[in-house]
Amino acid sequence: DTGVSQNPRHKITKRGQNVTFRCDPISEHNRLYWYRQTLGQGPEFLTYFQNEAQLEKSRLLSDRFSAERPKGSFSTLEIQRTEQGDSAMYLCASSLDVGHSGYTFGSGTRLTVV
Amino acid sequence: SQKIEQNSEALNIQEGKTATLTCNYTNYSPAYLQWYRQDPGRGPVFLLLIRENEKEKRKERLKVTFDTTLKQSLFHITASQPADSATYLCAPLRWSNTGKLIFGQGTTLQVKP
Numbered sequence: 001d002t003g004v005s006q007n008p009r010h011k012i013t014k015r016g017q018n019v020t021f022r023c024d025p026i027s028e029h030n031r032l033y034w035y036r037q038t039l040g041q042g043p044e045f046l047t048y049f050q051n052e053a054q055l056e057k058s059r060l061l062s063d064r065f066s067a068e069r070p071k072g073s074f075s076t077l078e079i080q081r082t083e084q085g086d087s088a089m090y091l092c093a094s095s096l097d098v099g100h101s102g103y104t105f106g107s108g109t110r111l112t113v114v
Numbered sequence: 115s116q117k118i119e120q121n122s123e124a125l126n127i128q129e130g131k132t133a134t135l136t137c138n139y140t141n142y143s144p145a146y147l148q149w150y151r152q153d154p155g156r157g158p159v160f161l162l163l164i165r166e167n168e169k170e171k172r173k174e175r176l177k178v179t180f181d182t183t184l185k186q187s188l189f190h191i192t193a194s195q196p197a198d199s200a201t202y203l204c205a206p207l208r209w210s211n212t213g214k215l216i217f218g219q220g221t222t223l224q225v226k227p
Binding site: 040041048091095101103105106108 | 118148150155156157158159160161163203205213214215216217218219220
């Protein structure tokens with residue numbers, strides 16, 4: 001297992017377009033998290049899955065954002081009608097359990113909305 | 115509301131010295147506290163986890179303390195090296211079913227040769 005994989009690494013899109021990012025977590029990890037990070041800030045929590053169930057969603061996540069984790073494996077994060085304020089690094093992380101070990105993050109997808 | 119504060123100013127130190135980074139939290143009673151390292155353009159990498167009943171944790175040149183009375187964690191890197199230059203993030207974790215991490219804004223460490 002090579003860790004958490006995110007694709008694409010970079011995405012440039014025009015305002016108003018839809019974009020989709022993919023995250024492949026570590027295979028035995030049942031928990032998956034999406035975060036967003038802007039320059040100079042720590043990662044901000046967006047949403048959390050345990051297996052295929054989306055159990056928590058941040059108020060930061062407007063209705064233009066949707067995430068799925070079909071069959072509890074990979075996850076996708078879609079942003080509809082992108083805005084310039086959506087430009088950020090989108091990070092995915094996975095973990096096996098709560099608190100006893102650290103979370104494994106992917107390298108992120110850098111989104112630029114022009 | 116919950117608040118996590120890390121020094122926003124970069125910390126510049128000379129190679130070989132000990133770097134000490136601070137993480138303060140308010141309106142919070144974390145059961146665990148995690149520290150991560152983040153290099154530019156990369157995702158955070160887990161370094162250490164300390165539990166509320168542990169005062170101190172060590173791993174090689176790293177040492178973390180956790181003072182639940184002061185609501186503070188200190189992160190030390192001894193014998194610092196230029197390769198230690200990065201941003202360090204703390205994430206206090208309350209006991210909850212989700213294990214959702216809330217991060218501080220990070221402190222950038224620059225170790226000069």
